[in-house]
Amino acid sequence: MKEIITMIEMKVESILFDPKSNMPVVVLKSSTNSKSLPIGIGIFEASAIALKLDGIISPRPLTHDLLKSIIEKLNAKVSKIYINRLKDNTFYARISLEVAQKELNIDCRPSDAIALALRTNSPIFVEEKVIINATNKEDLKIFLKSLRREDFGKYKM
Numbered sequence: 001m002k003e004i005i006t007m008i009e010m011k012v013e014s015i016l017f018d019p020k021s022n023m024p025v026v027v028l029k030s031s032t033n034s035k036s037l038p039i040g041i042g043i044f045e046a047s048a049i050a051l052k053l054d055g056i057i058s059p060r061p062l063t064h065d066l067l068k069s070i071i072e073k074l075n076a077k078v079s080k081i082y083i084n085r086l087k088d089n090t091f092y093a094r095i096s097l098e099v100a101q102k103e104l105n106i107d108c109r110p111s112d113a114i115a116l117a118l119r120t121n122s123p124i125f126v127e128e129k130v131i132i133n134a135t136n137k138e139d140l141k142i143f144l145k146s147l148r149r150e151d152f153g154k155y156k157m
Contacts, residue, residue, distance in 0.1 A: 006128040007082060008035060012114060015050050026114060028083075028126065037131055039083075039091050045111030052118040064115040071120070074099060081113035082125040086133050 010028040013036065018025050024046035029036045041049075048064050061069065071078060076099035085092035093113040097104045117124050 007125040008032075008128055008131065010035075010037065010124050010126050012049065012053065012118065012124070015046050015053070026111065028114075028124065035131055037083075037126055037134060039110055041111035045109070045115060048115040049111070049118060052115065064112070064119055067116055068119045071097065076100075078116060078120040078122040079103070080123045080125055081117045082127065083110050083113070083130055084127050086130050091130070091134075 009031050011031055013027045013029040016025050016027060016038075017023075018040070021040065023040050024043060025038045026041050026046065026049060027036055027038050048062055051058065051062070052064075058065065068078075076097050079096045079098045081093060081095050083091055083093045091110045093108050093110040095106045095108055095113050095116060097106065114124060116122070
């Protein structure tokens with residue numbers, strides 16, 4: 001029997017700085033319910049996401065801008081990105097490309113997929129099982145319950 005996969009569309013709510021780990025965290029929030037998913041990301045990826053969220057245009061193309069340009073020049077389109085797996089506290093994602101009437105799915109880091117989705121106005125999806133597995137982790141539950149907006153600084157460029 002084939003497994004039914006439920007995808008939940010999410011938006012980037014914010015990028016916060018976790019003072020405990022000294023690392024940025026991108027927070028995805030469901031557009032239809034109160035589900036949210038924090039994902040720890042690297043500083044460079046956080047910068048790329050923050051630039052787009054803040055409407056800042058780089059004088060020269062950054063990596064995700066370059067990728068967007070290449071995709072467009074190849075007459076392809078990012079149809080969606082989706083976070084589809086959580087293993088050993090690492091999230092996995094895929095970029096869905098429409099090219100020559102075919103769909104290609106490319107493995108990538110969630111932070112890169114999110115940065116590209118923001119640049120291409122593509123929807124961001126997370127498999128429901130990933131949200132369930134992530135929020136069932138005891139340390140993540142403690143982290144989520146302890147989140148207070150005033151404890152975090154907005155990630156700044």
